[in-house]
Amino acid sequence: MVTAKTKQKILKTFLDLLSEHSYEDVSLPLVAERAGVKLSDMRSAYASKLALVAAFAEQIDTAVLDERDEDMEDQPPRDRLFDVLMTRIDALADRKEAVRALHRAARQDPALALDFNRLEVRSQKWMLIAAGIDLSGMKASLVAQGLAIAFARVVDVWLDETDEGMPRTMARLDKELDRGSSFMRQLGTLDSVAKGLRSFFRKASDKRRSRDVNSEGDPHSPEEAPAGA
Structure with a gap:
């Protein structure tokens, strides 16, 4: 397992190389070589240049x-x-x-x-x-x-x-x-506007649900009206 000290060494090497070269020219094998670590350790420590950043x-x-x-x-x-x-x-x-x-x-x-x-x-x-x-x-x-x-x-x-x-x-x-x-x-x-709108729609929804419940319980509602009504 790669130690914290080795990870710090790799990161320092990466940043040192960036001070001398472009990001595109700083490859992971180059970082590993300059840091004196195996590629397997490089992979375990940082799987990509973005991980180093x-x-x-x-x-x-x-x-x-x-x-x-x-x-x-x-x-x-x-x-x-x-x-x-x-x-x-x-x-x-x-x-x-x-x-x-x-x-x-x-x-x-x-x-x-x-x-x-x-x-x-x-x-x-x-x-x-x-x-x-x-x-x-x-x-x-x-x-x-x-x-x-x-x-x-x-x-x-x-x-x-x-x-x-x-x-x-x-x-x-x-x-x-x-x-x-x-x-x-x-x-x-x-x-504030969004909160006001959310409150408005919530109240409107509550009223609609309340009206639907009352309609379902009303024996004279249109759905339950006698056929000859």
């Missing part, structure tokens, strides 16, 4: 969750989310070139972009949790998807920024969160 995303998620600032709990949700997403950028900093390779690959391959998006949506659900934003069901999925797209735009700016203070990255994140706040307000309105 998923492990990287999980590693970043864990780093952000571990660095969660509890002093931010009394701040507005938007500020908490800003702090969490900037912490995510910080966590990605040591692997900036690997992230660049992944983003370039996603732009060139729509199918791969969809795979990466699925992983990013899962990560952003955890970022919302880290920010103390409690959502569930379809709303959680919609918001996480929107946040995944917004964060990708922020990362695009970050990849080209050389200023360590990251003013352009923070400005872009501010802009994206402003858009997100507007979306959340619209979503809240739609949610």
Whole structure:
């Protein structure tokens, strides 16, 4: 069985290779060779390159969750989310070139972009949790998807920024969160409308069932009326 240490070694090797080569050029046999592991161990640890990318995303998620600032709990949700997403950028900093390779690959391959998006949506659900934003069901999925797209735009700016203070990255994140706040307000309105419609149709259905029951119990209902009536 492949140990956790070996899995970490393989993942590190994969990310190191991404810093030097394109995603397309980093094959599983190459990773195994550079990591000094057998192909059978490579297969047991990570069955695909996407599994390696998923492990990287999980590693970043864990780093952000571990660095969660509890002093931010009394701040507005938007500020908490800003702090969490900037912490995510910080966590990605040591692997900036690997992230660049992944983003370039996603732009060139729509199918791969969809795979990466699925992983990013899962990560952003955890970022919302880290920010103390409690959502569930379809709303959680919609918001996480929107946040995944917004964060990708922020990362695009970050990849080209050389200023360590990251003013352009923070400005872009501010802009994206402003858009997100507007979306959340619209979503809240739609949610209220949907709840109202559900309540209306439920009441209408209850009335219809009640009317049907009363009709069945009425001896003078049309179905039971005497033939000569």
